[in-house]
Amino acid sequence: MPLTLDEEIEIPIDENTTTTYIVSSQHRKTGNPNKTIWTLSYEEEVECFTLSKKESWIDGKYGWGIKPSNSLISYLGHNFENERLKLAKFVDGSDNDVWHGYPADYLRRNQDRPPYEILKDWVKKKHLNKSKMNKIRRGQSCNL
């Protein structure tokens, strides 16, 4: 069934657990300089979130995502300057396991930098190297 904007989608994580995700229209329309925009399809956005949940890239009410592709990370959105973004941030705003997400602009926004433990796990799983982890933590550009 095709996915619809701003509607809750139930996602199975494992045999016993499900979670809920909303593809937010706020991050699908241009014009707001404060909102980053997904370039992934709705389905790919949900896949990115599902991977984040399954890999436990969750820190409290925030989750962090990437779209691994072979040994690289694919870009998944852009900011108002049309700069390509490769990290995603997911938010469970009401703390009730209902999530939405957006492409994270770690260069421009402090709150869009993934925490240490998540980045370390990405290095362990070879999605990043130490150098890129360090640059993300310091808000510096790198070829992800």
Place this chain on the structure above:
Amino acid sequence: MQPLKITIQGDYYDCQIYRGRLYLWTFNGELKVCDWKEIVNSFIKKETDKIALTFSFLDGNYLYKTSLIELFKDKDFKKLLLKKFKGVENKTFTITEKKLDKYLLGKQDTPSGILPTDTEIYSNKLFFIHEQGLYSSSAHRAKSEKYLVSSRPKKIWDCNLLSIKANKYPQLALSGGDEGLFELNMAKSQPKNLERVENKAPIFQISKDHSSYSNYSYLNIYNTSLVENSFLATFKWDINESIYGQPKFSRNFDEKISAETLFKSKSKRHFVSWGVADKIYQARNGGFDIIKYNNYANPEKGEEKFQKLQSVNLQAWKGKVTNGGSAYFGNIVECENALVVLLSDGTIKTIPGPITRWRVYPRSLNYENHLHVILDDRIEIHSFNQDYFLNQEEKTIGIQFKNERPKRNSTVSYFEDTDESLFENNDLPF
């Protein structure tokens, strides 16, 4: 003249060198404190190598002494010393991770349990930042202590900072990304015209504009933003009041000078710029420009505060300039694919990436000729020694060395790597 290099194998994330101790943070979260003097001494196999290795790795400041500069004007003396350096420049100095244990003074979990985003050691204190804030831990503790760096750091501020940089005076520039530029000012006299943003610590907001990293240039701070305009925040000394005939001074904020003004640039494209001490740099397509900053320029004598010195081109494969720094021995330019060191004698050394972290120590008294580079499986400690033989007033690359530091006792020079007398009077320089 080739630089010398000591390689220590291992998986490292950050490093510092301070008063004879090398601090290595491993990627698995340990902090190793090593006896640097013993490491260097282990490579001195012949008495004839001692001078070159000692000056290169233990006592970098020694050769800047005015008396020696006079001596080097005699070609025979200069030739003899250069021969000493030449005698060791092709030797390989490597320590395995296992062998490093022999030189360990201490090993502990990194304070607070999270690897730091950035570190500074200053006045026997380790300052560090990570996502939970700014901390300090006492460092350089006695060897008899269980932990050579306190395992119970004090949280100074909870801002999620990107970088910190210490000044010669008791100040720490704090770059807070979209939160702006701040300063932890540990001097007794505080700025009168900046907003204090933390009750528990003397932290002042200098600007609300984006700050990726910053560095001191005399009294001032050059603020680099990787996404917005960079600027120079200038400060001035104001006389507050006179107590018993003694004037009291405050270092107050003066003005913000944008990178566009400094570089007379009209381009709307964003290029990274950075400044350290007497030079300011701005990247452009295929290289960067250098501006000499003369804080004491006298316009009546026709002197300019900001004067363009030269343009440097970089090979395309090295990628876009992302970061930069300066030391006496040269400029360090971090590109996407390599670290480029432009030496003060005009030569260039390229260290291919990926580079986890690099550090220089221009504030130090013994390690100012060091460049520490952390790669995937090792740390390389480079020593550059060409700068001692150059005319400091004429060179365009690297910070100009000025023999203006207080005299020190050469017998303890190995361990006097920071001018600690600066901390005895917090109201410096008055």
